[in-house]
Amino acid sequence: MSDVHFNKAEGSKLKLFTPGPVQVPDRVLNAMALANDTHRSGPYSEMHKLAIEGLQKVLYTKNECLIFTSSATGIMEACVRNLISDNEKALFLSIGAFGDRWYQIGVNNGKNSTKAEIEWGKAATPDIVKEELSKDNYAVVCLQANETSTGVYNPVNEIIPIIKDSGALVCIDATSSMAGVKIEVDTLGIDVCLASVQKCFALPPGLAVCSVSSAAFDKAKEVKNRGLYLDFLDLQKKNKVNQTPNTPPIPQIRGLVVQLDYFLNEEGIENRFERHQRLGERTRIWAKKMDLEMFPEKGYESNTVSTMTNTINIDFSKMISTMLDKRYRIVNGYGSLANKTFRIGHMGEITVSELEEMLEILTEVISELK
Amino acid sequence: MSDVHFNKAEGSKLKLFTPGPVQVPDRVLNAMALANDTHRSGPYSEMHKLAIEGLQKVLYTKNECLIFTSSATGIMEACVRNLISDNEKALFLSIGAFGDRWYQIGVNNGKNSTKAEIEWGKAATPDIVKEELSKDNYAVVCLQANETSTGVYNPVNEIIPIIKDSGALVCIDATSSMAGVKIEVDTLGIDVCLASVQKCFALPPGLAVCSVSSAAFDKAKEVKNRGLYLDFLDLQKKNKVNQTPNTPPIPQIRGLVVQLDYFLNEEGIENRFERHQRLGERTRIWAKKMDLEMFPEKGYESNTVSTMTNTINIDFSKMISTMLDKRYRIVNGYGSLANKTFRIGHMGEITVSELEEMLEILTEVISELK
Numbered sequence: 001m002s003d004v005h006f007n008k009a010e011g012s013k014l015k016l017f018t019p020g021p022v023q024v025p026d027r028v029l030n031a032m033a034l035a036n037d038t039h040r041s042g043p044y045s046e047m048h049k050l051a052i053e054g055l056q057k058v059l060y061t062k063n064e065c066l067i068f069t070s071s072a073t074g075i076m077e078a079c080v081r082n083l084i085s086d087n088e089k090a091l092f093l094s095i096g097a098f099g100d101r102w103y104q105i106g107v108n109n110g111k112n113s114t115k116a117e118i119e120w121g122k123a124a125t126p127d128i129v130k131e132e133l134s135k136d137n138y139a140v141v142c143l144q145a146n147e148t149s150t151g152v153y154n155p156v157n158e159i160i161p162i163i164k165d166s167g168a169l170v171c172i173d174a175t176s177s178m179a180g181v182k183i184e185v186d187t188l189g190i191d192v193c194l195a196s197v198q199k200c201f202a203l204p205p206g207l208a209v210c211s212v213s214s215a216a217f218d219k220a221k222e223v224k225n226r227g228l229y230l231d232f233l234d235l236q237k238k239n240k241v242n243q244t245p246n247t248p249p250i251p252q253i254r255g256l257v258v259q260l261d262y263f264l265n266e267e268g269i270e271n272r273f274e275r276h277q278r279l280g281e282r283t284r285i286w287a288k289k290m291d292l293e294m295f296p297e298k299g300y301e302s303n304t305v306s307t308m309t310n311t312i313n314i315d316f317s318k319m320i321s322t323m324l325d326k327r328y329r330i331v332n333g334y335g336s337l338a339n340k341t342f343r344i345g346h347m348g349e350i351t352v353s354e355l356e357e358m359l360e361i362l363t364e365v366i367s368e369l370k
Numbered sequence: 371m372s373d374v375h376f377n378k379a380e381g382s383k384l385k386l387f388t389p390g391p392v393q394v395p396d397r398v399l400n401a402m403a404l405a406n407d408t409h410r411s412g413p414y415s416e417m418h419k420l421a422i423e424g425l426q427k428v429l430y431t432k433n434e435c436l437i438f439t440s441s442a443t444g445i446m447e448a449c450v451r452n453l454i455s456d457n458e459k460a461l462f463l464s465i466g467a468f469g470d471r472w473y474q475i476g477v478n479n480g481k482n483s484t485k486a487e488i489e490w491g492k493a494a495t496p497d498i499v500k501e502e503l504s505k506d507n508y509a510v511v512c513l514q515a516n517e518t519s520t521g522v523y524n525p526v527n528e529i530i531p532i533i534k535d536s537g538a539l540v541c542i543d544a545t546s547s548m549a550g551v552k553i554e555v556d557t558l559g560i561d562v563c564l565a566s567v568q569k570c571f572a573l574p575p576g577l578a579v580c581s582v583s584s585a586a587f588d589k590a591k592e593v594k595n596r597g598l599y600l601d602f603l604d605l606q607k608k609n610k611v612n613q614t615p616n617t618p619p620i621p622q623i624r625g626l627v628v629q630l631d632y633f634l635n636e637e638g639i640e641n642r643f644e645r646h647q648r649l650g651e652r653t654r655i656w657a658k659k660m661d662l663e664m665f666p667e668k669g670y671e672s673n674t675v676s677t678m679t680n681t682i683n684i685d686f687s688k689m690i691s692t693m694l695d696k697r698y699r700i701v702n703g704y705g706s707l708a709n710k711t712f713r714i715g716h717m718g719e720i721t722v723s724e725l726e727e728m729l730e731i732l733t734e735v736i737s738e739l740k
Binding site: 021029040104108245248249252 | 384386388390391393394399400402403404405406407408409410411439440441442443444446447451471474475478479480566568574575576577594595596597598599600601615616617618619620621622699701
């Protein structure tokens with residue numbers, strides 16, 4: 001049954017223009033198909049070390065990087081459990097669904113959590129951040145760099161220094177930006193910068209990574225009931241010998257090492273960031289030509305996922321299913337934004353010419369639906 | 371660098387007789403190398419459904435099965451967080467390192483945790499279990515089926531009914547036994563039966579699975595501060611539409627579906643259990659011939675991992691490294707048991723003839739070291 005099933009089910013004949021999981025290059029798929037040794041072997045530790053060192057370069061940091069067997073949500077929960085003491089307050093700056101989720105994680109873990117709810121489509125601007133910080137004394141501030149649900153990119157280079165000035169630890173969910181958009185962890189002073197790998201890293205899902213500052217590790221030592229599975233300090237202990245406390249997703253880590261090598265030694269990490277910027281710009285130029293208004297407020301549009309509003313009054317569901325018939329997967333708006341908006345993911349290994357080819361076909365589909 | 375690195379690092383030329391991660395068959399590696407669609411697609415949901423239905427058959431249960439992006443330790447923490455209220459006590463029956471870990475998870479999560487520490491090498495017998503249960507009133511009891519660190523298999527068929535009689539919920543870590551040893555979840559009344567897939571399932575690591583009884587789901591509704599990432603109820607909600615709340619490890623799930631199909635429709639699940647039993651028996655016969663005493667007390671030896679004591683006074687580290695030169699990986703005793711014991715994993719896809727071939731070579735190595 002497997003053959004029949006997987007011929008039907010697989011994405012191999014689809015071109016994914018999705019905000020994750022994204023298209024995975026053959027070099028990664030081939031590497032993942034190699035047999036693995038155990039996670040308590042020399043070969044594993046060599047690989048682990050390469051992963052950590054590569055991540056530090058991608059994040060412009062000397063901070064320790066950790067490997068989690070989880071999705072990004074696991075590390076979002078780790079931030080909450082490791083960094084917020086019972087007598088402290090945390091601020092969640094939410095500009096969309098993943099900001100809401102982080103706040104919910106705070107609440108569900110019994111932490112004193114405040115949500116600053118910013119209208120979907122808008123960014124957390126310096127003025128908003130200053131105002132929110134003035135309302136109370138927060139030990140930790142959590143926010144997205146790129147909000148995958150709205151396609152808004154927060155002005156992290158401007159707002160993180162403001163948050164740091166307040167004395168709070170700052171945690172950044174860089175899930176749909178890490179390895180696609182330059183985030184300089186040490187320059188900005190980010191305490192935890194986290195992501196899963198099925199977005200700009202162009203790996204299959206099943207692995208999440210983060211950098212952790214020494215201030216964050218020190219803070220964790222004071223926080224009670226951190227649990228064990230997501231405990232920064234337990235992970236740090238084994239990281240020192242290039243291992244993880246529990247069995248990690250070896251195939252994905254092997255794929256990560258292959259991709260880091262590609263970013264750093266073949267494409268060039270700066271070129272990678274520039275390519276993502278061009279992908280974003282090209283999509284916005286196309287949208288303008290099509291009279292599709294961008295959902296994000298001007299100046300805060302993401303370069304990894306573009307969200308467009310239904311200003312041309314066509315059936316987005318129909319448009320998306322027609323594109324699927326042509327073997328292209330683009331996606332509807334997130335949750336209640338479905339049909340009011342749709343999204344094109346342009347992250348990972350997508351080239352400008354692949355994007356333009358897809359946009360040409362999408363142009364035809366839209367004109368047929370009009 | 372990737373090529374050079376992976377030629378050195380990979381296990382492809384090694385034969386793993388390890389207690390996990392184990393050797394992965396080509397059918398799985400090939401399936402994992404296929405491109406993936408997104409986790410919010412019809413094809414993913416089809417695959418998810420096949421995985422859940424297959425797991426229910428392997429576990430002889432009608433209980434709902436859940437898929438976690440975590441190692442088994444993640445679900446051990448989920449049991450603690452979902453099932454133990456603040457005013458309740460939990461009992462951890464520990465016969466080795468993984469029992470100790472589960473207790474530590476209870477403590478680290480601030481739960482009222484009691485450890486019944488049973489001497490390493492011994493099992494949690496009905497008498498011991500009755501005595502421990504008589505000491506206090508426990509809402510939840512957690513224990514290993516197979517303890518990977520000692521190679522002891524607990525008499526779960528005898529002790530679980532005793533625990534159920536006490537009124538406690540019972541959680542079983544079946545990590546190194548699920549899909550290799552028959553555990554009838556519904557007949558025994560196991561509330562949570564959990565495992566990771568890099569043991570008897572013969573998949574690469576990065577995925578953990580469990581069955582959850584309706585009593586356990588009901589209990590979770592009453593427990594506060596369950597968090598979000600490991601919340602049974604959040605997973606259950608999305609499971610109803612054959613999805614997960616967060617992005618799951620798609621390649622491993624695809625591999626799981628391939629393996630479940632193989633177990634149920636090709637090898638036959640009962641044949642699979644019998645093969646593991648023969649592997650255990652053959653190893654014990656060999657050990658006796660070699661004057662290597664089994665570490666577990668008689669009658670409680672595991673059929674998936676054999677732990678042997680150094681009754682022949684040879685250098686186990688040297689023996690293991692010599693075997694590695696011959697491309698066989700066997701492993702040393704766990705933690706403080708290193709050199710006092712060593713372990714042979716015989717789980718997953720290993721055949722009796724492959725085991726005998728390895729044991730023949732090991733016999734030669736031992737005689738050279740004597």
